[in-house]
Amino acid sequence: MHRHEGPPLRKFVTAAAAAVLLGTAAAAVLIGRYAERPPWGTDIAYEGGFVQASRIRGYDVDGSRTKALLAGECALMERQGMGGERAVHDPAAWVEGCLDGAAGRPSRNQGIVR
Numbered sequence: 234m235h236r237h238e239g240p241p242l243r244k245f246v247t248a249a250a251a252a253v254l255l256g257t258a259a260a261a262v263l264i265g266r267y268a269e270r271p272p273w274g275t276d277i278a279y280e281g282g283f284v285q286a287s288r289i290r291g292y293d294v295d296g297s298r299t300k301a302l303l304a305g306e307c308a309l310m311e312r313q314g315m316g317g318e319r320a321v322h323d324p325a326a327w328v329e330g331c332l333d334g335a336a337g338r339p340s341r342n343q344g345i346v347r
Contacts, residue, residue, distance in 0.1 A: 274322030281319025286334030
């Protein structure tokens, strides 16, 4: 019988070092590109606005708050910082999600596989 011992140690260490270097370079590029904003930040912002408006709409008994959201309160809420950390990723997407949620439309991300 012949026992196979794998690649020589020098080749293994070289390949492992190259993989670590490549991974570090890729991480540096992603961090430099997106900083603290995740690549899917627009989706996060949209869903944040959508969920908040849907909750407001669900608890609005007489419909006055829903009408106010559609009349411009979504943008006002975002400007006043009521959108939270999610709105920071993409304020326009947060307002768009808020308007969709207030109008009762389905989320633009619902049922989409990306």
